[in-house]
Amino acid sequence: MNTFGRVFKVGIFGESHGPAVGVVIDGVKAGLPLCEEDFMSDILRRKSGARGTTPRTESDEPRIISGVHDGHTTGAPVAVIFQNGNTRSGDYESIRDIPRPGHADYVASVKWNGFNDPRGGGHFSGRLTLPLVAAGVIAKKMCPGRIEASLVEIGGEPDRSRWDAMLDGASREGDSLGGIVECRVEGLPAGLGEPFFDSVESLLSHAVFSIPGVRGIEFGDGFSAARMTGSQHNDPFVRPEDGKAGAVPSKNGAGGVNGGITSGAPVVFRVAFKPTSSIARAQQTLDLSSGETVTLNVPGRHDVCFALRTPVVVEAVTAIVLADLAACRK
Amino acid sequence: MNTFGRVFKVGIFGESHGPAVGVVIDGVKAGLPLCEEDFMSDILRRKSGARGTTPRTESDEPRIISGVHDGHTTGAPVAVIFQNGNTRSGDYESIRDIPRPGHADYVASVKWNGFNDPRGGGHFSGRLTLPLVAAGVIAKKMCPGRIEASLVEIGGEPDRSRWDAMLDGASREGDSLGGIVECRVEGLPAGLGEPFFDSVESLLSHAVFSIPGVRGIEFGDGFSAARMTGSQHNDPFVRPEDGKAGAVPSKNGAGGVNGGITSGAPVVFRVAFKPTSSIARAQQTLDLSSGETVTLNVPGRHDVCFALRTPVVVEAVTAIVLADLAACRK
Amino acid sequence: MNTFGRVFKVGIFGESHGPAVGVVIDGVKAGLPLCEEDFMSDILRRKSGARGTTPRTESDEPRIISGVHDGHTTGAPVAVIFQNGNTRSGDYESIRDIPRPGHADYVASVKWNGFNDPRGGGHFSGRLTLPLVAAGVIAKKMCPGRIEASLVEIGGEPDRSRWDAMLDGASREGDSLGGIVECRVEGLPAGLGEPFFDSVESLLSHAVFSIPGVRGIEFGDGFSAARMTGSQHNDPFVRPEDGKAGAVPSKNGAGGVNGGITSGAPVVFRVAFKPTSSIARAQQTLDLSSGETVTLNVPGRHDVCFALRTPVVVEAVTAIVLADLAACRK
């Protein structure tokens, strides 16, 4: 459903070309300083316009319509809306019959009996990650730890010095590229996470897979762990470097989590994003009205690599999960 | 928390060396034929005793104590318990001070202020997957689709003909191996999954990461998708092979899910399991009482590769997710 | 929290004198005809202006900002907002120190450490029932049964012919009156409600007590049942009058519910509303800053009997409960 969390609850609404997208956040602590300006730096990180992203830009101006008074959160739900602006709805009329490969057009139409809003992907649009980022800004004020996500691969290439050329090349060829985002959370206390079903990995992966275009997630050594022996992967506990009490795993191949519970070591995970589905090349797909294969040119201007815009979104969902876990902690 | 699901709800309880482990399943349809014998074939698939698994065996006898009358489910919650038997609690006394590498001993103790049951990992034991398998048996009776999971890699090796030698070798060396399980669900209708937060991948990954020892999950092309171009990864819709109406993706690199919603193609995902943490070799870890590094010999007999026992557990959580999604579908 | 429901989920936000109040409704069936005009008849029933209600009126214009396209619901969450207008914020400045008797001013300030929005009761205002009524309009389109609520008592008087005089009298005296609303739902199928905790009465009372000013609820014979003998209260099953199969209770003293499950007879319950807390007379209360008792004249113009405006609110929460129960029904 469109809500996530038990005590710190986030609800997302809106459609790409409808009047607005927005978010309602319940369980926000009273007394946090909050104004619309606070959202801007994270919103800018998600914004398009840079190399490899679409030149189409939205205004992305947050408007707080509930839960803030005199510059502080009141304790009541915080609601933030973003008017939709720069839309070219005419571009999307043919989608009902000719679903775009890799998009949710077809499944949305099946699920909602053809009543889905097809314009720009409707409720399945990447535009919905904008209110998610807004929720993340508030979550970051409430959650423990310092969250930092960044792109570590584009098109399989970890060397950043080569990315500009790759993006330009893909753009010239009318193609697109995927990427991998790594997220790291430092400074979490040991003990977050709830057995049996609400392990830290369970909640983070749940939230991460709600971001459009994710194909996989791995923690610590991840898929490589499955190829290691126990003596290689096992992680002796050692004394914390900072002289604190307790123990920490020395190699952190488990990514900061043991048995679903934070160990006090940094939580580290990687998220695989597919290449942008909308490409400038002609593609084959099915015309549902005729039952024939047709050639489709997806109209509009699109990101060459939308993964460039996702690190702040990964941070947002991470903060949302951690804010809820921290709020539920007894 | 220890419950999962909105309408088909599964709650797990128990500790490895306590009186019993069990499961309560709410939202079970009335009138399903069900008896204790029905659980046995899946329970046997999880059982130890085969090559690469521990020779320690439990009786694993399910006892239905609620929700079944005259051989059918009644509509009331189904409760199934398994008495714990073959336990050697004395083996675990030193764990409080000397946490086993890779285990939850340390985090459990931090989280629960030292009151956790340390014997056999307590509530964090793999023993808890037994009631999960029982819940899966019931879920399979209620969910759409045919679910089949199998081990596709051990220690990085996809060729099954080499597995016996690898398991014997690891056993001789007192070491352990990880593995990768692939799960495939055929015959699902298009349209399952709920935006924004309850995508099919979100729910499946949530449930899968509750299984102890999981390090990663990927759908369809998974992490490889991040290294493909859009023209490679994109998936033209074609007519279904069986002559049905509608459309299906031709390559299924998205693993049966678009925009978080089932597309009608098989749902395919892979799960990375770490090597067994308990190995026969001596390991270094921290003695919390002295603050010194010590050499630990983990007592007891353990799986060389516990991933061998997990395909049926992956099937169980998959069935639980699909039963709930199907029950919630409007 | 500010959300209610498992599959048909309603979330309320806003504060009396903030920018807007609103509602997000998840789980709305796709394809329902819906436009802003549809909300107006129920909104008018809640509106003030009639005898016994405050002359202060708001514009109460709904704006749908998500979930509707081409005149039909899309399947995505429906969001409806109401701008706040006719506010006199200056009236409320003294509330922080001198809490109004019968209002939530004091508890809100304690709960939210003084950061609550005090203007007009903030999030605790009766204004929040406006988005609730909007949610009810959509719920009525999805729920089984015909819901009708009406005021059956004012100030203890069941004879409607005397109400005008009583209201005028109370108004002249600067006083206020309470009332009792009866709600009746005809045409429900037998079998709605979920044991053990989600009985029909449990869910209805949960929702009803979220309406400000409710002091009690009773079903069927209600409190009188506690004063009857079993032979008086027991209700023989008889054949349904309409010739349908099955059985119905003949007297319906259980109010349409047996064991928490609808019986097929009309669901009938009564709700007690307190008299309006804001009265024109001077009242005693505590000045928190001085610790002294002071005389308070609550400023503003208020309902003599706000219960007059509540039948449509009771209908709304009833519809919300029934829409969710119907959506969850297997």
Next chain:
Amino acid sequence: MNTFGRVFKVGIFGESHGPAVGVVIDGVKAGLPLCEEDFMSDILRRKSGARGTTPRTESDEPRIISGVHDGHTTGAPVAVIFQNGNTRSGDYESIRDIPRPGHADYVASVKWNGFNDPRGGGHFSGRLTLPLVAAGVIAKKMCPGRIEASLVEIGGEPDRSRWDAMLDGASREGDSLGGIVECRVEGLPAGLGEPFFDSVESLLSHAVFSIPGVRGIEFGDGFSAARMTGSQHNDPFVRPEDGKAGAVPSKNGAGGVNGGITSGAPVVFRVAFKPTSSIARAQQTLDLSSGETVTLNVPGRHDVCFALRTPVVVEAVTAIVLADLAACRK
């Protein structure tokens, strides 16, 4: 559904004449002293055998099968089961065709398509309040405030000196009596309860109406408040008697709750219980197989006034609600 609560979660299972009834409680704080003996004093208060209750007694022996180790809760879910013993299943064979007036036999059969366990009311039996009382014992260890419930009326009579004669009279006549339970919670902090939907009254009434046989609930002045004027019902804040800071309502006609939030005054509510449905007299009901009205003699030995056994059940659900509210409090 069969679970209640967000962080302190209670799940009930079992059927009257099945193998066992039980409860799983998630979110129990680690380190609480707990043993089976701890349950006995509350279980004895629910037990039958006294004047006005059935002479049929069960052993009611709790068995803790999860979540306790070395005499303390471990942090994992606590599971408690009660074997069912003294059952005469043969008594209930005719219920499928001839539903008992006032019981859930008929609705259970409709809801669950005839697969419900009909013996002793199955899952709808008052026997299910036994695990509820067990959950209450644990909740009382975690919740703030001192909870005390007692019967204040039998058959409309508040004078206790007359109750024995009334019970004997009803017993002689083969009839039954209802009653009213008052519950009072002292010592709660101000600020518990969550707007908009989780007011204290919402949660308490939700839980109370899950107890079989409840017809109504009212807080503070309750239904009388609807017959008072504002100047009568309004409640000036005064300084707390104990010299503490803050304010309390002087008359407490709101029952300790303002705007759904505890005010610091005692929470007071009354619950109406119907007379026992099973009476020794012959009753008319419908034979579903023939469609004819028949005379039914309900077999077995029953409580003359089951309300006598309910105060401890009301306390239990109250403790469960307060434990959850306290656990969720930020």
